[in-house]
Amino acid sequence: MKIQSKADLEKINREYSSRLYYPDTTKVLVGMASCGIAAGGKAALEKAMQDFPGGNGVSIRQTGCLGFCEVEPLVEIAATGKPRVIYQKITEDKIGDVINSYLENNFKKTKWILGQVRDPRSVMEDHLENPLSKVEPLEKIPFLEDTPFYNNQVKIALRNCGYIDPDSIEEYIARGGYFAFLRALFDHKPEEIIQIITDSGLRGRGGGGFSAGKKWATCARHHGDRYIICNADEGDPGAYMDRSILEGDPHSVLEGMLIAAVAIGSSQGFMYVRNEYPLAVKRLVTAIKQAESYGLLGENIAGTDFSFNIKISTGAGAFVCGESTALMASLEGKVGRPRAKYVHTVEKGFRQNPSNLNNVETFANVPAIVSKGAEWYAGMGTEGSKGTKVFSLVGKITNTGLVEVPMGTTLRNIIFDIGGGVLKKKKFKAVQTGGPSGGCIPEQYLDLGVDFDELTKIGSIMGSGGMIVMDQDTCMVDIARYFLDFLEEESCGQCNPCREGIKRMLEILTAICEGNGKEGDVELLEELGDMVAKASLCGLGTSAPNPVVTTINYFRHEYDAHIKDKKCRAGVCKNLYYYEIDAEACTGCRVCARKCPQDAITGEKKEVHQLDQDLCIKCSICYEACKFNAVIIK
Amino acid sequence: MNQVSPPTAEQCVDVAIDYMELDKIIEEEFGTDKENLIMILQAIQRRYNYLPQPTLKYLAEKIGVAYSQIYGVGTFYSTFSLEPKGRNIISICLGTACHVRGGERVRERIIDTLNLNGKHTTGDMRFTLEGVRCIGCCSLGPVIKVNEDVHGRIGSDEVEKVLEKYE
Numbered sequence: 095m096k097i098q099s100k101a102d103l104e105k106i107n108r109e110y111s112s113r114l115y116y117p118d119t120t121k122v123l124v125g126m127a128s129c130g131i132a133a134g135g136k137a138a139l140e141k142a143m144q145d146f147p148g149g150n151g152v153s154i155r156q157t158g159c160l161g162f163c164e165v166e167p168l169v170e171i172a173a174t175g176k177p178r179v180i181y182q183k184i185t186e187d188k189i190g191d192v193i194n195s196y197l198e199n200n201f202k203k204t205k206w207i208l209g210q211v212r213d214p215r216s217v218m219e220d221h222l223e224n225p226l227s228k229v230e231p232l233e234k235i236p237f238l239e240d241t242p243f244y245n246n247q248v249k250i251a252l253r254n255c256g257y258i259d260p261d262s263i264e265e266y267i268a269r270g271g272y273f274a275f276l277r278a279l280f281d282h283k284p285e286e287i288i289q290i291i292t293d294s295g296l297r298g299r300g301g302g303g304f305s306a307g308k309k310w311a312t313c314a315r316h317h318g319d320r321y322i323i324c325n326a327d328e329g330d331p332g333a334y335m336d337r338s339i340l341e342g343d344p345h346s347v348l349e350g351m352l353i354a355a356v357a358i359g360s361s362q363g364f365m366y367v368r369n370e371y372p373l374a375v376k377r378l379v380t381a382i383k384q385a386e387s388y389g390l391l392g393e394n395i396a397g398t399d400f401s402f403n404i405k406i407s408t409g410a411g412a413f414v415c416g417e418s419t420a421l422m423a424s425l426e427g428k429v430g431r432p433r434a435k436y437v438h439t440v441e442k443g444f445r446q447n448p449s450n451l452n453n454v455e456t457f458a459n460v461p462a463i464v465s466k467g468a469e470w471y472a473g474m475g476t477e478g479s480k481g482t483k484v485f486s487l488v489g490k491i492t493n494t495g496l497v498e499v500p501m502g503t504t505l506r507n508i509i510f511d512i513g514g515g516v517l518k519k520k521k522f523k524a525v526q527t528g529g530p531s532g533g534c535i536p537e538q539y540l541d542l543g544v545d546f547d548e549l550t551k552i553g554s555i556m557g558s559g560g561m562i563v564m565d566q567d568t569c570m571v572d573i574a575r576y577f578l579d580f581l582e583e584e585s586c587g588q589c590n591p592c593r594e595g596i597k598r599m600l601e602i603l604t605a606i607c608e609g610n611g612k613e614g615d616v617e618l619l620e621e622l623g624d625m626v627a628k629a630s631l632c633g634l635g636t637s638a639p640n641p642v643v644t645t646i647n648y649f650r651h652e653y654d655a656h657i658k659d660k661k662c663r664a665g666v667c668k669n670l671y672y673y674e675i676d677a678e679a680c681t682g683c684r685v686c687a688r689k690c691p692q693d694a695i696t697g698e699k700k701e702v703h704q705l706d707q708d709l710c711i712k713c714s715i716c717y718e719a720c721k722f723n724a725v726i727i728k
Numbered sequence: 729m730n731q732v733s734p735p736t737a738e739q740c741v742d743v744a745i746d747y748m749e750l751d752k753i754i755e756e757e758f759g760t761d762k763e764n765l766i767m768i769l770q771a772i773q774r775r776y777n778y779l780p781q782p783t784l785k786y787l788a789e790k791i792g793v794a795y796s797q798i799y800g801v802g803t804f805y806s807t808f809s810l811e812p813k814g815r816n817i818i819s820i821c822l823g824t825a826c827h828v829r830g831g832e833r834v835r836e837r838i839i840d841t842l843n844l845n846g847k848h849t850t851g852d853m854r855f856t857l858e859g860v861r862c863i864g865c866c867s868l869g870p871v872i873k874v875n876e877d878v879h880g881r882i883g884s885d886e887v888e889k890v891l892e893k894y895e
């Protein structure tokens with residue numbers, strides 16, 4: 095069927111909305127984003143399909159990601175007239191029991207239950223009645239929306255992730271999808287759409303934070319075959335919000351691109367997806383085909399003379415290709431080297447034509463803004479940064495996951511309330527934002543409200559939204575070295591300050607980490623950093639010194655310890671510490687001795703053990719294994 | 729970007745190249761569109777697990793792009809390999825989240841266990857070790873992927889046992 099009008103879309107919406115919220119079977123939804131699969135979700139799904147092959151009132155479906163990675167695989171079970179229950183850590187051995195207990199209305203095994211849903215509607219469904227309003231909630235089981243991980247979250251970009259089957263366009267439409275696009279196509283002039291996006295205050299989520307509306311307006315002013323390009327290169331290591339959106343709700347991005355195409359006047363779109371994301375590509379291919387079969391992509395969309403096609407290209411493992419000009423060179427099949435932006439890509443980009451590049455999350459926000467209006471969106475967030483932002487909360491954190499919160503939420507709120515604090519109750523040291531272009535933020539700034547401008551003020555950046563939490567066992571000099579090592583490898587090498595400057599800085603940092611640091615090294619790093627930042631051509635170079643500069647500013651004492659005392663107190667830089675067994679604390683449990691690959695630890699059962707420094711290769715196995723904290727860093 | 733070292737003697741196994749098949753890969757899926765160069769190379773690499781030089785020469789003719797440019801693209805992007813890879817590919821995550829959770833120690837254990845001494849591939853072609861930057865399973869960090877299997881929360885002491893399973 096080809097959709098020709100809003101009435102056509104409404105028909106699908108009504109039919110599938112009722113199937114979504116009032117299913118005639120017991121629906122089992124298994125989280126099948128990459129990380130759910132890696133945690134065992136796929137095996138669980140297959141097991142469930144085997145046990146409940148259909149016809150017995152149970153249907154097994156896949157869904158995207160609810161964001162709570164730590165307790166994956168997540169499984170949600172729902173049936174009409176019954177509460178919707180989310181179960182955690184459901185591997186194949188448990189899934190059968192879990193389904194049966196739901197069918198028997200037995201909700202006693204509470205450790206499997208993460209919570210019950212109070213209201214499954216998305217932000218686009220205010221007009222609907224809450225499908226659960228007449229359902230008696232379960233006693234003694236918390237509402238998901240009240241649990242610390244979820245209660246501060248506002249899901250706009252992630253509105254459908256974990257709620258729908260990403261391979262079903264009908265379910266996307268059921269949740270209000272493609273209405274914004276039809277409205278843009280039928281009811282608005284292109285300038286009006288651009289005005290809405292400008293007024294909403296939406297800033298690019300890929301890192302730069304440039305006003306999306308302004309970018310669209312500039313691109314629309316230039317003549318030629320205009321292109322809409324989606325940046326799904328997501329190169330920042332430790333960030334995966336774009337992947338999650340593409341895997342969990344690909345249509346939201348397609349719809350965002352379609353709206354941009356109407357607004358800017360474009361008939362060809364591109365999706366540049368990172369090579370490491372095969373599942374995202376697969377879901378996108380399905381999504382594009384489905385949209386085409388409904389006449390929402392392709393020629394003469396919805397019976398109008400507007401046509402738009404989307405081609406998917408994959409990257410090949412080069413961080414610098416996330417940069418706009420390099421990305422466009424790569425799309426042309428060339429080596430991805432950035433060029434100077436005397437002429438902006440909105441004027442001359444891909445194939446020398448006006449090209450509008452936005453990030454995945456930026457596009458995913460667009461349909462919600464067009465549906466609900468600029469004012470609604472601008473009502474959230476801070477003065478300069480509107481709406482919400484998705485963060486990937488990773489590293490030494492208790493609740494690893496993807497969280498979407500209003501701009502301005504404090505770091506403390508995100509890390510300690512939502513994230514549950516530092517892993518194993520160790521001491522918080524820093525949080526790194528902005529990836530290789532960002533910086534490390536110390537404890538003193540935890541009460542900072544996170545937005546584009548505040549993070550820049552303290553020397554970091556928002557970046558794409560990676561938040562890596564670091565604890566007492568993280569060495570800040572090593573982190574600076576780590577990022578420069580990354581950047582040295584990823585620099586495209588065409589300009590001197592970046593290529594040589596980063597290399598020199600890396601050499602100095604490596605020397606410091608190896609115990610060969612000299613007095614004056616820190617000052618030299620600062621001087622070099624200043625040069626690299628000022629003289630490099632693209633963003634990779636100009637922001638490269640950030641991780642070094644912030645660690646020097648906030649953790650100077652660690653540099654001094656490495657250089658002057660030759661000590662790495664975090665126990666990371668191998669030449670600068672050794673392990674010792676604390677005679678007071680050692681219980682003689684033998685765990686370390688059994689695990690040591692070098693047989694460096696000896697001792698009788700129940701007696702204090704000895705560690706032979708000459709044999710030890712500092713693999714840290716004993717340090718991690720000792721339950722009594724008896725292996726200590728010296 | 730990625731370093732290209734000449735293949736060792738064991739690795740210089742001649743691969744037989746089926747040019748009809750190669751032609752099909754290039755033509756049917758991608759036309760002879762120059763803009764598809766990167767994706768064509770990916771398809772060739774999927775087929776042979778690296779980019780055999782003769783295929784690149786053939787490709788240059790076929791789509792009308794200079795061999796030097798194809799070689800340039802093949803060396804610029806880190807996923808391409810100009811030398812044969814082992815039967816099992818170990819991808820160790822070197823993303824920031826895995827790094828702070830001890831990924832470096834895991835890498836050292838793998839290098840130690842496989843006696844890699846600066847090489848990427850074991851002499852018997854059983855394993856190739858590659859670094860990747862975040863595979864999006866940070867909650868499972870430190871993570872390694874062997875072929876298509878993700879092994880999460882892997883401790884340095886578990887490396888040997890995990891690798892044993894792959895022949």
Ligand SMILES: Cc1cc2nc3c(=O)[nH]c(=O)nc-3n(C[C@H](O)[C@H](O)[C@H](O)COP(=O)(O)O)c2cc1C
Nearest residue numbers: 298299300325328329416417418452453456633634
């Ligand atoms: C070295 C470098 C890497 C980048 N990597 C990405 C990336 O992986 N994803 C992304 O969306 N933007 C990335 N950017 C930012 C893009 O250049 C561009 O600003 C962005 O995609 C524009 O979309 P937005 O305005 O919606 O954020 C990168 C920039 C630089 C300098």
Ligand code: SF4
Nearest residue numbers: 586588589592632635
């Ligand atoms: S700053 Fe670095 S990455 Fe950017 S163009 Fe110059 S050399 Fe290439």
Ligand code: SF4
Nearest residue numbers: 680681683684686720
């Ligand atoms: S694991 Fe800890 S307590 Fe047990 S023998 Fe080793 S040092 Fe002692």
Ligand code: SF4
Nearest residue numbers: 690710711713714716
């Ligand atoms: S660090 Fe590793 S080698 Fe050294 S004593 Fe501990 S387990 Fe053995």
Ligand code: FES
Nearest residue numbers: 127129159162163
């Ligand atoms: S839970 Fe979905 S990405 Fe981790």
Ligand code: FES
Nearest residue numbers: 821823826863865
């Ligand atoms: S950093 Fe290793 S999976 Fe993300």
